[in-house]
Amino acid sequence: MPEERRLDDRKLAVLRAIVQDYVGTEEPVGSKALVDRHSLGVSSATVRNDMAVLEEEGYIHQPHTSAGRVPTDKGYRLFVDRLTEVKPMSVAERRAITNFLDHAVDLDDVVARTVRLLAQLTRQVAVVQYPSLTRSTVRHVELVPLTPTRVMLVLITDTGRVEQRIVDCPGQVGEVMLADLRTRLNARAAGQRFAEVPTLLQDLPETFALQDRASVTTVLSTLYEALVEQTEERVVMGGTANLTRFPHDFPLTIAPVLEALEEQVVLLRLLGETADPGVMVRIGHENAYEGLNSTSVVSVGYGSGEETVAKLGVVGPTRMDYPGTMGAVRAVARYVGQILAAS
Amino acid sequence: MPEERRLDDRKLAVLRAIVQDYVGTEEPVGSKALVDRHSLGVSSATVRNDMAVLEEEGYIHQPHTSAGRVPTDKGYRLFVDRLTEVKPMSVAERRAITNFLDHAVDLDDVVARTVRLLAQLTRQVAVVQYPSLTRSTVRHVELVPLTPTRVMLVLITDTGRVEQRIVDCPGQVGEVMLADLRTRLNARAAGQRFAEVPTLLQDLPETFALQDRASVTTVLSTLYEALVEQTEERVVMGGTANLTRFPHDFPLTIAPVLEALEEQVVLLRLLGETADPGVMVRIGHENAYEGLNSTSVVSVGYGSGEETVAKLGVVGPTRMDYPGTMGAVRAVARYVGQILAAS
DNA sequence: CCTGGCACTCGTATGTCCAGAGTGCCAGAG
């Protein structure tokens, strides 16, 4: 028998009410309290029966016999999927977002501000991934002579990110040759995607004088290295102080969460698994990482154009205000995308 | 009467023992336990009398009548100043430090690794300031044409830090003029300290053709802006999970600490106030910031040469292993300095 | 199918009590 067959509209309304109340009060909610606070049009006994069914199906759960009910991960899932809608931001909030982000001076600042903004809006831990380099294109490559045999390589991406590397060349590198290399390198690589750059530059060394080829090759391989290495994306996190707003399951739950959040790898995977557009919610045990089994992740991709270049999101207790959080995350992503497109 | 007159060697030994035991056990320490664990050569009654004096002078304190003693901030201060020495790192630890830091690929990575290392070594919250730009010199300024009227300005410092700005010029900027500007700009500014750059470039616009002067001025003012703006230093923090190792005064103490640590400004001030060389310790209420009144900060400057270019340190409970922490902080600072000097 | 009522469960809060740790003080010894 398909489970949801047993859930008529009223039972779903009861589940919705339970989630809403529990998120508000942070305490298990009983049948009496439900009929008081929501106009369900039926008595508490009826609600009790509905709750019994909901529990049987695994949507809610009773901490102990004489307590109210609490939504399970499955219950939140149903709530998110079918019982609610993303709550749009108010005009004032939108204005605050643009206003705050517009004052950013460079990419680092955009990311830093985004983190703070998300953390404040959702009152949760915010996570923002730097615009991905894999999908980025090269805006410019600059070569700066430091000593006769050392060159600084500066890579500038279309998202405004800058990476630099010191290159130790096997031979002397003259100003003229360097200028030549710079010009030709940019002629071929500028505007291209990272992945394509190596093939595009493959035959570049051959076009140089014999004594310079070794140096050219060294410079190029450093460039490739930088391209690949920077594909390990960076993630910035903030708002950890918000974790302290839940003093009841402290510190059982906060310690593993903090640990997880300090691991770049974990953070990346948290955000990384989504593919489809739109806000993604991963609830409790749906999370791969153990330490985050009692938390939910709300994330979404953002990009300067239509394409998603990176993701951002928040991490909070499974007991969170999903509609509001989803709305905030979506709105912030949208505006960050606009900022990136404009710069 | 000078207070320390009343503190003979044995009383100091008692204080030292109290601090050591309290740091180890995290529990108030009584006279009995003291004579058991340390060979003081006197009876518990004598120790009790000494403790009474120490309490009278404000070095220790009794949470309640029938409890042992706990050091006060003043007690820790005396301990740090006179009763202990910085504990040097073991050979294995030194090797681990160099090994870990040697694998850094760029400045960001050095800082990131330093934070992780410090947090792990001390098992506390680590704070690392980026090498200060105020004391830095310009290594190179690069100008990259984006569109006919837009230029990207890239500033590279001797510590390897890179900052970029987009410049919107009032008129067209030709390749030739740009190359000219680049050359002359670097000829004057490279190797110079930030503060001196504006004066050195003061008469540069005049040397250009009339129609280019406005653009040159715009580029220069953006450069000055970047120089000044980046004097707001950046700070990276990590190891917050270590805060959860003290579950007893939770979450009363952890919330304000996390909040404080998320404020860049507060972090900077935490590190910023020290001037003299050597490890600095600020204990409990010696800290200006309220939220950190029950924590201590151990910090030290580091630099690529003899000069201090930035600071790093850790934040932990006043009840911490001062000798060990001071040793770790000092050692890490030293090795980071070496890495910076080498790159 | 809904409702009111009732018996039952169980967690939490409250109150009492006891043991143990630690202190302060005093009188005597060195």
Next chain:
DNA sequence: CTCTGGCACTCTGGACATACGAGTGCCAGG
């Protein structure tokens, strides 16, 4: 003058018992 052993006193924390109340499940009747 300083140290020591002894003793009476204080106070916290844990154990135990009890009462309360929120909440449930079930049943019979509308």
